[in-house]
Amino acid sequence: MRSCSSRLFGVTFIAALLALPPLLGSIYTSNHVLIGADEVVSEDLYAAGGRVTVAGTIEGDLLVLSGELTITGTVQGDVLGLVWGSTRISGEVEGSVRLAGLRLEVDGEVHDDVSALAVEGRLSGDVGRDLLVIAGQAVVGGEIERDVHAQAWRLEMDGAVGGDVQARVDDLRIGGSTRVGGNVLFRASGDVSISADAAVAGITTRREVLSPVWAKAVTRLFVWLSVAAFLVAGLLLLWLFPRSGRRAVEVVGERPWRSLLVGVAVLVVPPLLAVPLFLTLVGLPLAVLLLVCWVLGLVLGPLPAVAWMGRRLLPKHYSLYLGFVVGALLWRSAIWLLSLVAALIYAVPLFLGLGAFVLAAWETRQAALVPAGESG
DSSP states (O other): OHHHHHHHHHHHHHHHHHHHHHHHOEEEEEEEEEEOTTOEEOSOEEEEEEEEEEOSEESSOEEEEEEEEEEOSEESSOEEEEEEEEEEEOSEESSOEEEEEEEEEEOSEESSOEEEEEEEEEEOSEESSOEEEEEEEEEEOSEESSOEEEEEEEEEEOSEESSOEEEEEEEEEEOTTOEESSOEEEEESSOEEEOTTOEESSOEEEEOOOOOHHHHHHHHHHHHHHHHHHHHHHHHHHHHSHHHHHHHHHHHHHOHHHHHHHHHHHHHHHHHHHHHHTTSTTHHHHHHHHHHHHHHHHHHTTHHHHHHHHHHHSOTTSOHHHHHHHHHHHHHHHHHHOGGGHHHHHHHHHHHHHHHHHHHHHHHHHHHHHHHHHHO
16 A cells, blocks of 8 residues: 555656646747747747847746847846857846846846856846946946946946945946946956046945955865865875776876876767757756766866876875875975966876776776676
8 A cells, every 4th residue: 555655656746747837837849949020929938059049029038048039029027048159138038137248238128136156257238137248358337227236357337327336356447438326336456447427426446356264264274175075085096996096096197198088088078068958958957967977077187197196195005085185285285385387287187087997997997898808
C-alpha cells in the first residue's frame, strides 16, 4: 500500500512538472524568435535563440537568453535575461529591465527601473524610476525620473535626473545639458569634466578613492580563505582519485607541451559548445553542466602543475600531498608578490594542469579497457 502511494505521488509530481511550463508562460526556442508587429502574447514569454525580436505585444514578462535582443514593440511586464551580444530597446517596457550583456542601448521608454550589467551601456530614452548601471562605459542622455547609481570605467551624463546621482568611476564627464534635481556624489580616480552649464539643484561632492581599513581586512581574509579552499579541495581531490591524480602530476613533467596544448583546448572549447546548447530546451541542462565543470576546471586546473613543482623542490621520499601544499603556497605567494605578471603565473599552471588531467584520465580509461579487450 505504501509502495502504491509512493508511486502515485511520484507520477503526480512528474505530471505537475510537465504541466508547469504552460502555466508559467509560453516557451519559444529558435535561431530567430520573432514576435511580429500584429502578434500578441497574452502571458509570460520565455525566449531562447540566436536572436530575439519583439515587434508586437507581450502582456506578461519577457525572460530571454539570446545573442541579440531587439524590442520595438511593447512588453507590459518586466524584461529579464542574459544577452551575450547587443540589446536595443526602442519600444516600450511597462515594467522593469534587468539585463546582463555585452551592449545595451535604451532609446525607448521604461516605466520602472533599469538595472544593467554590460560592457557598454547607452541610455537616451526615458526611465520612470531608478537607473542602476555597471559597465565599462556608460552614457546617460535620457530622462531618469529618480536616482542614478553607476559604477563604470567611464561615465558620461548629458540628460535629466530627477533625484540624486551616485557614481564610482575612473573618468567622469557631465555635459552642459545635464539637469540633476538632487545631489551629485561621486568617487573618481581619473579625469573629471563638469560643464559650467550643467544644473545641479543640490550639492556636488567628490570623495576620495580610499580603501578603508575594514575593506583591506576583508580583502585579505578572502585571499587567505581562497588559499585554504584551494589546499583543501586539492588534497581532497588527490585523496579521492589517487591513481588519476598522481598520474596527472607525472604527465606534467613527462609531456609538458602536449599538456599545454590540450589545456588551452579544454579552456576554449566548452564555452563554444555551450552556446548552441543554450538555444534548445534539451541542451540547456547539458550546457549548464558543461559550464559548471568548466568553472571548476578554472579553479582546480592548476593542481597537477602546482603539485609537480612542489615535488621537484622536495626530496623524493616526501609524499605527493606535502609536495602539493608546498607548491600551492609558493605559487600563490608568487601571484601575490609579482602582481604585474600574476595572470601569466596563474595561466601557465592552469593550461598545464588541465591538459594533464585530461591526458591522465584518458590513459587511465584506456588502461582499464585493455584487460576487457584481451579477455574478449
